Amino acid sequence: MSAALRKHMDxxxxxxxxxxxxxxxxxxxxxxxxSKADLxxxxxxxxxAETRVRELLAQAYPDDGIARCSSPLVGLQPAIRPPERV
Incomplete structure (x- = not known):
């Protein structure tokens, strides 16, 4: 496993x-x-839990947007580097 992949996994x-x-x-x-909108x-x-994960993602990857299934797309920005993770 590459060092970059290990960093993302950790x-x-x-x-x-x-x-x-x-x-x-x-x-x-x-x-x-x-009940959410989809019941x-x-x-x-x-x-x-979602709030904490979003905080961690924003700190670690500030240039990346976050999409979630329970709300409209939030903070999506054009890619500024090749996609490395999903």
């Missing part, structure tokens, strides 16, 4: 771990689910 694993800790804090706490459920744990 970042992803760390971010997933941080998001997981946030969601675990709500485990068996009786958190209520809300799929979302909880405060989901929202906190």
């Amino acid at each position: 970042f992803a694993v760390d971010g997933a771990g941080q998001a997981g800790k946030l969601t675990l804090g709500h485990f068996q706490s009786g958190v209520q689910a809300e 799929s459920p979302v909880t405060i744990a989901d929202r906190e």
Whole structure:
């Protein structure tokens, strides 16, 4: 594995771990689910985890936009370098 790929993988694993800790804090706490526009459920744990991942991505990759399924495209910018990750 290349050093660049290892760096991206380590970042992803760390971010997933941080998001997981946030969601675990709500485990068996009786958190209520809300319905998104498509009627799929979302909880405060989901929202906190997404916010943390978005913060980490913005810090690590400030020139990259972020697309998410539950909202309009946010912060998308024209590519300024060849795509290295998805």
